[in-house]
Amino acid sequence: MSPKFKPEIAIIGGGIAGLGLAIALHAQDFPCTVYEQAPEKGRFSGAIMLAPNSLQILDTLGIYERIKSKGWSFEAVAMKDMEGKTTDRIFLGSKRLFKYDALRIYRNVFVKELQAICHERGINVKYETKYSHIVEERDNGVTFALADGTEINCDVLIASDGIHSKVRQHVYPDIAPQYNGILVVCGAVKRDLLNVGPDDEMDCPVMYPGKNGAFVMAPQNNDGSEYKAGTQRKFEAQTREGWDKLAKDPKFLHGFLEEGIEDRQPIVQSAIRGIDTDSIYIWAFHTLPKLPKWSSEKGRIIILGDAAHAIPPTTGQGANQALEDVYSFAVLMARKSESTTVAEAVDWWQSMRQERVDKLLELTSKLNNLRMPVEEQKKLEAGEIFQVEDGGSGEQWRWLFRPELEKRIDEWCKEHDKQ
Numbered sequence: 001m002s003p004k005f006k007p008e009i010a011i012i013g014g015g016i017a018g019l020g021l022a023i024a025l026h027a028q029d030f031p032c033t034v035y036e037q038a039p040e041k042g043r044f045s046g047a048i049m050l051a052p053n054s055l056q057i058l059d060t061l062g063i064y065e066r067i068k069s070k071g072w073s074f075e076a077v078a079m080k081d082m083e084g085k086t087t088d089r090i091f092l093g094s095k096r097l098f099k100y101d102a103l104r105i106y107r108n109v110f111v112k113e114l115q116a117i118c119h120e121r122g123i124n125v126k127y128e129t130k131y132s133h134i135v136e137e138r139d140n141g142v143t144f145a146l147a148d149g150t151e152i153n154c155d156v157l158i159a160s161d162g163i164h165s166k167v168r169q170h171v172y173p174d175i176a177p178q179y180n181g182i183l184v185v186c187g188a189v190k191r192d193l194l195n196v197g198p199d200d201e202m203d204c205p206v207m208y209p210g211k212n213g214a215f216v217m218a219p220q221n222n223d224g225s226e227y228k229a230g231t232q233r234k235f236e237a238q239t240r241e242g243w244d245k246l247a248k249d250p251k252f253l254h255g256f257l258e259e260g261i262e263d264r265q266p267i268v269q270s271a272i273r274g275i276d277t278d279s280i281y282i283w284a285f286h287t288l289p290k291l292p293k294w295s296s297e298k299g300r301i302i303i304l305g306d307a308a309h310a311i312p313p314t315t316g317q318g319a320n321q322a323l324e325d326v327y328s329f330a331v332l333m334a335r336k337s338e339s340t341t342v343a344e345a346v347d348w349w350q351s352m353r354q355e356r357v358d359k360l361l362e363l364t365s366k367l368n369n370l371r372m373p374v375e376e377q378k379k380l381e382a383g384e385i386f387q388v389e390d391g392g393s394g395e396q397w398r399w400l401f402r403p404e405l406e407k408r409i410d411e412w413c414k415e416h417d418k419q
């Protein structure tokens with residue numbers, strides 16, 4: 001019997017999705033090369049949350065043990081009332097329930113570890129290599145060009161180049177990210193600057209309600225000495241130049257955070273006053289219209305991660321869903337039979353992934369409403385605002401944190417081969 005054909009795969013984008021995909025493909029013995037336009041030493045960025053659904057994947061790939069001591073592990077977000085009392089907890093992880101606590105870690109720390117793993121495992125990552133355009137897509141491969149004019153051939157091209165994906169623009173030139181009306185402004189504050197009261201919890205993320213919207217604080221380094229602190233609310237759309245201007249305007253940034261500060265809890269007031277100006281950034285929530293297919297007509301260009309389904313950060317699932325994408329794709333390509341075409345496998349894979357993304361977007365909407373100003377919440381129906389279920393046991397999260405991706409893939413492969 002001849003060995004199974006292993007296509008040569010090119011990956012555009014060397015962030016979490018691209019590097020994660022390269023590591024997952026390497027684990028399945030697929031050759032691949034990552035093309036990343038930024039230098040290897042990227043710029044500093046804020047923290048992300050890794051939940052049990054992605055930590056299981058990272059553990060399987062030999063990554064979790066290398067990062068768990070570099071972030072802050074926790075179970076839930078404590079939800080407060082206007083007096084600062086804890087009313088409920090939103091589980092984001094649980095070693096007891098889901099095998100892993102959630103982990104908050106600086107994005108650049110995580111990416112640096114992924115880069116190191118790629119280097120150690122002999123995975124080819126080309127930095128400062130900017131993708132330009134698709135030259136030709138054939139039935140058996142793709143030719144694409146770099147900005148310096150170099151043309152490269154591959155069997156499959158995978159777009160993991162984020163919400164503003166240039167590769168996706170080739171497949172869907174008329175689809176672009178859409179602003180959903182919510183702006184986040186947040187920054188970093190040292191723990192010793194916080195006015196911590198007897199009811200304030202400092203070992204987990206905390207959400208305080210307010211007349212101008214909820215204020216969230218969360219540890220974001222491994223010793224808990226620094227916290228992310230910020231708020232979100234509805235804000236008018238801007239041009240790209242307009243967003244850039246606001247992001248560089250200290251008066252606007254502090255004004256957004258300080259609006260209604262007199263009605264905030266003491267710890268929130270201290271956080272707002274203590275935020276390091278240089279650390280403040282904005283995040284305008286964008287989503288993508290649902291793509292008809294996560295692949296091109298000939299099936300040789302495949303789109304995943306934020307390039308396929310950008311998820312607002314309210315649920316903390318953006319990076320987690322990208323890691324689900326890349327791992328499930330690599331496993332499916334390895335386990336599908338020779339008689340199953342890549343196009344058939346990708347069509348099923350997209351339907352499986354889209355089902356979870358749709359459910360997450362619904363959850364995100366309800367959580368966004370939970371962070372709205374109190375008076376605006378009163379105008380909504382109960383079903384439009386997130387509610388803790390099952391007595392706060394955390395069981396309502398099992399669908400999200402224990403997706404059983406490999407089981408679903410094996411079941412599909414077995415059923416498909418019978419047909």
